[in-house]
Amino acid sequence: MYVAVKGGxxxxxxxxxxxxxxxRGDPAVPQMSVAQIREQMALAVNRVMAEGSLYDPDLAALAIRQARGDLIEAVFLIRAYRTTLPRLGTSVPVRTGAMAVDRRISATFKDLPGGQVLGPTFDYTHRLLDFADAAAMDPAPAGDPGPDADPGSPAGPHPDPMPHVTQILDRDGLIERVAPDDTPAPDLTREPLELPASRALRLQALARGDEGFLLSLAYSTQRGYGRTHAFVGELRIGRVPVQMEIPELGFAIQIGEIELTECETVNQFKGSRLEPAQFTRGYGLVLGQSERKAIAVSLVDRALRWQELAEDDTGAPAQDAEFVLSHCxxxxxxxxxxxxxxxxxxDFQAELELVRRLRTEAETALQEAAE
Structure with a gap:
């Protein structure tokens, strides 16, 4: 804000x-409540939570309403509010293998332990505007599932934990093994980004990066700008418990649960003199339900690993960590x-004066040349 400008x-x-x-809009139209936004615009709420680095559906819904639907402005509001919150502790790493899944699919194996769970998705819709939905504004009576409900469809998350699909490849040594790293990752919400960045820091930056920017970068890798030909090894959406270690108790207790979207891609790797041919991994983890972004993060993550895997630098934007992390x-x-x-x-008056002076000098030089 330019505080020196008083007249405005x-x-x-x-x-x-x-x-x-x-x-507010037309006062004759009922105002949309925070609860309505939270429940009926859940994907927008999830994006604001992910890019705002704060898991709170009610606050995200409030920010969306205050921002008039401008999601980036809503993210700004959430991040600004987040800076006012004290940090009471640090949770232990979540176990996505124990996720209660709402959706879990794989493009690499048809038959999976636990099965394919399609869940709530737009993938199989016809992408046609549903004018009947706009006309039917009256809610169904309590206890009435409505005419479009499928009585045979399961309700709620899948009750049993499902192992990760990549464990099938890992069992046969066909995919790279990721060594556990107990080194605490820097907190990007409290510390500025430093380059070169570790993979943990890169994934943190991508998880809260702009979905559209990451989508474009991921698309570029699929078109050849990044040497990434990926298969979705597994995409899962569901809720995981959050635990925190209490020093007075000496063990961790569950303090709540959050919804996450996790994507692990399987990528080709021809091998080298030191490594046999095997598949490599790309990984994306995002707050809330945001599978498009999770897939994009996993593709960009794999493209950024070219040095680690001793691959050639093709000059693709998605391979340039400084470009990606500085602009996402x-x-x-x-x-x-x-x-x-x-x-x-x-500033403009200074530029204007400079242009006028240069034009005057050029005109003078032309006159002198003509004489």
Whole structure:
């Protein structure tokens, strides 16, 4: 904010008042509640939570309403609020293998231990506008599942834990094994990004990066800009318990649960003189239900591992860690982009004076040459 500009204070106050009116919309239309946004716009809520680095569906829904549906502005609101919260402790790593899954699919094996669980997905819809949905605004009576309900479909998450699909390949030594790393990862929400970044830090930055930016980068790797030809080894969505170690007790207790989307891709690797031919992994883990982003993160993660796997640098953007990590954060990008609409009167006057002087010098030189 340019506090030196005093004459615009009244105009700014009026702009805020007008914004409040526009946010409310037509008073004759019922106002959308936070609960409605949370329950009926869950995917938008999940994106705001993921990119805002704060798991709280109610706050994310409130931010979306306050931002008039601008998700990046909502992410900004969530991150700003997050900075005011004290940190009471650190949870232990979650075990996604024990996830109570709502959706779990694999593009590599048809028959899986636990089976394929399609879950709630747009994948098999016809992508046609449902005008009947707009017309049927009256909710079904309590206890009535409605005419479109499938009485044979299972309700709730899959009750039994499901092993990861890559364990099938790992059992036969066909996929790289990831050595456990107990080194604490830096906290990107409290410490600035430093390069070169470890894989743990890269995954953290990608998990809260802008979905659209990561989608474009992932798409570029599929088109040849990054040497990544991936299969979705497994995509799972569900809830996992969150535990925290209590020093006074000497053991960890469950403090809640969160919804996560996890994607592990299987990628080709021809091997080297030191490593036999095997598959390699790409990994993505995102707060909430956000499978498009989780897949994108896993593709970009694999592309960024080219040095670790002794592959050639093709010059693809997705292989450039500095480019990817420095530009994937939508709040930093928004701040830098939108600051140019704020007053730059002094800077522009200096540029204007320079252009006038250069034009005058050029005209003088032309006149002298003509003489």
């Amino acid at each position: 204070e009244r105009a700014i106050a009026n702009a805020h008042a007008w914004l409040n009116e526009e946010r 954060d939508n709040i930093q990008a928004t701040g830098f982009l939108e600051h140019i609409k704020l007053p730059h009167y002094v």
